[in-house]
Amino acid sequence: MSGGWDAVVVGARVAGAATALLLARSGHRVLLIDRAAFPSDTASTLYIHQPGVAKLAEWGVLPALLDSGCPALDTIGYEVGGVRLAGPAPVMPGAPAAFAPRRRVLDQLLVDAAVKAGVEFADRANLQELVHSDGRVTGVRFRTASGVRTEHARLVVGADGMRSRVARLVDAPVESGDPRASCVYYTGWTGLSTGFGFHESPGNWIVRIPTHDDLTLISTYFPQDRFTEIRQDPFRHHLAAVRATAPGLYQQLTEAEQVEPIIGTGDQQNYFRRGHGPGWVLVGDAGHHLDTISARGITNALLQAAFLAEELTVDPADPVRLDAALARFTRRRDEALTEPYQSTLELARLTVTPARLRMLREIAESPALTGRYFAVVAGMLGIDELFDDEDLDDDELFDDDGPDDDDVC
Ligand SMILES: Cc1cc2nc3c(=O)[nH]c(=O)nc-3n(C[C@H](O)[C@H](O)[C@H](O)COP(=O)(O)OP(=O)(O)OC[C@H]3O[C@@H](n4cnc5c(N)ncnc54)[C@H](O)[C@@H]3O)c2cc1C
Incomplete structure (x- = not known):
């Protein structure tokens, strides 16, 4: 493209395809590349929490996902130490349930929506190096079947996963991290x-x-x-x-x-990397990874794509405003994702403490509390709100008149 792209996004799964889609819808010229051949699967147990499903609904992708035959996960059961919690899955606007779609379905639906929004998509396109100018990242060089291609861009988005080459090429340090659990x-x-x-x-x-x-x-x-x-x-x-x-x-x-x-x-890394720098930003696992035990990676990637698009309302040709927008994105990422990161680490230690069992036993006695607990697990309520019955209208969390575990398998 003459004059270059507003953004080149490297990695076309949940973080990258969603980012490309949203940036294109806000009028940016976007190139999306991935080294895999799409449609493509990747290792994952696929679960998307309700806040992630709500994003898919907001972006108009959920109807196609439902049409693909993906089952709604509208009940939950949890058993530990003789305690059994069971009930309907919580709901939120746009998200009638949780879903666990095959990645070759979900990732392709996001890519298709991005292309429909005007994104140019190249798969089998393997990022080799970044192009720099005046201390900024200003483009990418990638290998395709027909040779090496160079593209210039005002912003390079690294959405290329936990072993991100973009992060490595810009030397993005891990700013906080924990051992694998x-x-x-x-x-x-x-x-x-x-x-x-x-x-x-x-x-x-x-x-x-x-x-x-x-x-x-x-x-x-x-x-x-x-x-x-x-x-x-x-x-x-x-x-x-x-x-x-x-x-x-x-x-x-x-x-x-x-x-x-x-x-x-066994490579269950736990970290927050520096999220941005001059002309570059990391989205999804590239910038933040947590143990997969809480199944939050996809939801977090979708949320991050939304944060970045919401902050990038500036003209990307203005480097000062662009970098300020990227800094706001990183702050939002860290604010929103630190608490779930900490609770995931706790879960990943795989210890069942007497205090937690006591709490779960108390929750199991009340269908309303059980529903709220599942809303906490989904990231819809903070753990500090679990027992706080003044802040919440429970009707917002359940489909009908309240939790009822008749349908639970
Ligand atoms: C065993 C397992 C189970 C999991 N279960 C769940 C779960 O149930 N729920 C959940 O939410 N999350 C789960 N996750 C995590 C989830 O899969 C990730 O968090 C999510 O895929 C991150 O999305 P992403 O778009 O950031 O990165 P990725 O999905 O890793 O996508 C990165 C993309 O970048 C491309 N790429 C990489 N390098 C280059 C390059 N040099 N050039 C071009 N393209 C490149 C790759 O081909 C890839 O398509 C699980 C992960 C594992 C390993």
Whole structure:
């Protein structure tokens, strides 16, 4: 493009495609590149919390997701130490439930919406280096099947994931971080009707997540210090964990069919990187990553895309205003995502303290409190609001007249 792009976005999944979509809708000229061939899957247990679903609804992407046959996850069950919480999933405007779409479906829907909004999209386009001028990032150089291409831009958005090359090329330091706490393995099964939910015991966290094609993903989390042992024979450890922590689910697995191989990772990084600099910004996992146990990465990526687009109302040709907008984005990111980061770290330690069990026991006795607890888990309420009945009209959190666990599997 002559004169260059307003923004080149590197990485075209939830963070990058959503950012490109929103920037194009605000009138920016955007190039979106990804080294993968789309439609494309990636390792993930796919769960999107209600605030992320609400963003998809606001952007007009949710109807196509519903049309794709993605099941609504409208109930939740949680079992730990003899306590059972069960009830309907909370709702919020635009989000009738949570969803766990296949990434080749979700990411492609976002790319399609971005292209429809005017974004130029190139897949199989692998970022090699950044172009600099006068101390600013001013473009990208990437490799395609037909050779190396250079494009100039006022802003380069690194949405290229946890091992971000953009972050490496700009030397974005980790400004706060914590050691890895857990590791995870998951498989996909057909013939299960478990609904969405989790099971916990000391050292184990198990999640069941229905997705497209009548498939249910079962994921098992273990302490990080067991990773070397678990990776020797992950399927055996996966099944043993389900058997010990969720015996009812284990029984169902003996009659179901495992249709996807077991995959997993011990590389559960926890960090906030510097979010921006002259002519560059990091969105999604590139800038902030947290243990996947709380399934917040997709939702966080969508929220960050919205924050960035809301701040980038300035003319990107004005570097002072552009950099100020990027600084506001990073501040919003840190303000919004620090509390969920801390609670995720807590969960990822996989300890079941007597104090937490006491609290959960109290919550389990009240359907209203159970509903609020699930709203806290979804990121719709702060933990400090859980027992605070003055601040909240519970009708806003539930579909009908209040929580009712009749439908829970
Ligand atoms: C086992 C596992 C389970 C998970 N489960 C959940 C869950 O249930 N819910 C949830 O919310 N999150 C989950 N996550 C996390 C979630 O998948 C990520 O947080 C999310 O995908 C981040 O999106 P992103 O767009 O920032 O980055 P990514 O999804 O990592 O996408 C980055 C993109 O950048 C591209 N790219 C990288 N380098 C280059 C380059 N040099 N040139 C061009 N393109 C490049 C890649 O091809 C990729 O498409 C899970 C993760 C794992 C590993």
